[in-house]
Amino acid sequence: MFIFKTKKSPFYQLTYDLNGKRTTVSTKTANQKEAYKFMANFSRESNEPKEQIHFISLSKFRDEYKEYIKLTKSKSYLRSVELSFKQLISFAGDISLNRLSILTLDKFVTSTFARTQRGAGLYYRTLKAAFSKAVLWNYLSDNPLKKIKAPKIAKPFPVFISDIELRIILEHTHKEYLKVLFTTAFYTGMRLGELLNMKWNWIDFKQNIITVQCSATFTTKSKKERIIPISPLLRSQLSNQLPKVINLENNSFVFTRINGIKLNEDFISKQFKKSVRAAGLDDKIHFHTLRHSFASQLVQKGVSLYVVKELLGHEDLSTTQIYSHLQKQNLEEAISLL
Structure with missing residues (x-):
């Protein structure tokens, strides 16, 4: 973008590229200083001065x-x-x-x-x-x-654990509510924030489903609700928590130390890491590993990435494709065609 003057007009002209084509517009001034000011405020899209920019630190x-x-x-x-x-x-x-x-x-x-x-x-x-x-x-x-180009970061395969390793972690977890919380994360793939905001009215024991819900105080990462089926093992553990709940209609939290008080995410993450270290397992294992483990188990058992995407609540399939390397059978079938 630059200004220039010709013999055909007393005014300075502004030249700029618009969709690959050179375009010229009059600044409507013969004053060079005013012409530069026009160029500074010029908008390619509207051919009009831009809205005034407000200064803020x-x-x-x-x-x-x-x-x-x-x-x-x-x-x-x-x-x-x-x-x-x-x-x-x-x-x-x-x-x-x-x-x-x-x-x-x-x-x-x-x-x-x-x-x-x-x-x-x-x-x-x-x-x-x-x-x-x-x-x-x-x-x-x-x-x-x-x-500016986004920095390219090598994406390692997600760390995940087996059900045997989960049992070892649970053996080194002393609080019962933490054991059920870790188990729920492993068998539902729910995010930590979703688990700590989950209330008993999210769980339908008749249909064996959990509906991850949005409310005035909580929204999921995708801002969408989703349904997750409950496995028999998880249903048994969650059912055992029921006698401790006074009133299911009270929308009380499923996981809590003090009734009505939501648990802190950092506290739960540290408690899980404490159990992992006590079990002598890889220090790379953290709470989000439970979500990865849920997805990894499904993919390794032949569940399609699209179904895994829906269960995890991913907005885009490309996010779920980090688990595609686990589709060992598909890779072997592809090579067998050579």
Whole structure:
């Protein structure tokens, strides 16, 4: 995009590319300074000056953005937002949002990637989503991270455990409610947040199903409800919890230490890790491994990836395809055709 002047007009002209074609529009001014100002505010899409960009510091935008998303995003996502902005502000300073250059952001992503590949990916995704909202709110004219390639991170196969290893973990778990919680995660593939928000009215013992529900205080990651059948083993364990419940119509939590008080995600994760270490198993095993294990068992037993996708509540089949390497029989059949 540049300005120029011809003998045919007293006004400076602005030339820019639109869908691969060079297009010219008059700035309607003979003053070079005003012409450059016109170019700075020019919008290719509308041929009109852009809406005025509002100035806001990174820290103030972070606070406004967190306030906006706190009702629709999980606590872990909010922590990711906090951490991503903390790292960016530490690198670039608490400057005005619209002063963030592509060069600065590129250096930030690159330097972070040199320290932590997963961190670089997390910060990139989180900040990119935040900056898209900044464009909508007229804090930015466009999203600078859209012009920077996402860091490529090698994706290892997900860690999973067998039912034998689950039993070993349960043997080193002392609290009964934790044993049932870990077992439910293994046999349903539910996320930790879903399990801790699950209430007794989610469970239909007549039809042997759990309906993962959204409410005013909780929404699933995909913002959609889903149905998960209950296995006979899990049904037996959940049924044993029933006598401890005073009133099923009271929408009380299934897993709780104090009636009516929801368990903390970090506490449960640490308790599971404590049991894993006590059992002497691989330290790479964490609570989310139970979800991977549920999916891995199904795939290895010939269940289609589409069905696994629906049970896990994935929005896109590509997310479920991390388990495709487990379809050993399909791979062998493909090779046998050679």
